[in-house]
Amino acid sequence: MxxxxxxxxxxxxxxxxxxxxxxxxxxxxxxxxxxxxxxxxxxxxxxxxxxxxxxxxxxxxxxxxxxxxxxxxxxxxxxxxxxxxxxxxxxxxxxxxxxxxxxxxxxxxxxxxxxxxxxxxxxxxxxxxxxMSPLSVNEIRGVEEKPFKVNMETMKKKFIYRSIDELFKEIHRGYFPELYNRRNHSSEKYYSDYMHTYIDRDVSEIINLKEKLKFHNFMQILASLTGQQLNYASLSKEVEVSAVTIKEWLSVLQASGIIYLLQPYHEMSMKKRIVKAPKVYFTDTGLACYLAKLKDYESLLASHFAGAFMETFVVNEIRKSYLNNNQEFDAYYYRDNNQNEIDLILLENAQLTLIEIKKGVSFKLSDVKAFKQLKNSQYKIKESCILCNTEKNYPLSQNIFVMSVNVI
Structure with missing residues (x-):
């Protein structure tokens, strides 16, 4: 076990x-x-x-x-x-x-x-x-798990490199314990049973769900939006239910641990120019793949969903590293009306860590130019990074590193 x-x-x-x-x-x-x-x-x-x-x-x-x-x-x-x-x-x-x-x-x-x-x-x-969250990568591998920090110690950390194919196989399979206790278990069958149980049993007991087909359709659409900013009006139109119902259903999924909402970061000085809607992440990438009808990891890797699913994986793993150590995960994202975006911001001890998540391997300082949007923050900016599929960690500057997702 x-x-x-x-x-x-x-x-x-x-x-x-x-x-x-x-x-x-x-x-x-x-x-x-x-x-x-x-x-x-x-x-x-x-x-x-x-x-x-x-x-x-x-x-x-x-x-x-x-x-x-x-x-x-x-x-x-x-x-x-x-x-x-x-x-x-x-x-x-x-x-x-x-x-x-x-x-x-x-x-x-x-x-x-x-x-x-x-x-x-x-x-x-x-x-x-x-x-409790689904399994973390560290738990699966039997490695000691600590809250993820961006610093020189982490950048120099030895890690076992996984190819992008290996990574996306795992992202596609997901992280529910049963899939690792029984390695021959079909993930598609597992998630099919999971959805049947969740919709027909759990959700029906939480809300008076008269339109199960629409709710199922809602979950499928939402899975395809993992890692993206929520647009309530667009979801309402696509699912053909009211915006009030969309917000109620999102609350149910959030309360049931199926999704996680990452709130936008703002300070008073930047309040007018930042977006206000949260980003949505499925807490398990395997369930999101099943709902989005991504039948195998090759389909996922070749699709336009690949970047968003990798971002979902990274945010989930960092979040698990805090929750599994019984620590608060105080995290946000940044996006303004000039399309400047920072995927993940960690706030700890009145200091900010800025994280960009990329599917590639080679980057320049210009790839994190959005970090400058917080240069006048009321908080000190700590070491920050790009988390990606690099085989070897390397610095872009004294305080900005490029690091493998395998160091999380």
Missing amino acids: IQRTIKKYVIDSLDLYPVIVLTGARQVGKSTLAISLQEEFDFHYVSLDDIDNRRMAIDDPKLFIQYHGYPLIIDEIQYAPILLEVIESICNKARIEQKKSTGLFILTGSQDFQMMRGVSQSLAGRATIIN
């Missing part, structure tokens, strides 16, 4: 919080991680995927907890959010009676609106929320 980087932080949280909430898209490995903790830390375990368990939890939540006991792992908690009130009461009682009040419950579930609202209201101060 592939070891998950985030597991260390879940274990650390058992000594700090009464409740740990594991969230993320379906099939990213939440249940597998929870079951491994059951075996190591002597937790009781129950899944609300089981209809009888779910009925008992909803009908008599107090009896449900008494019957199963605790410390307890409750898988798929979104199916019975009423349990959160009972869990709150147990946590409060443990504190008052000065009994063990940490590591009492591990809850897993998708980021369903009702569940997350319940966690915020009932378990404020009692729970930590840890987001």
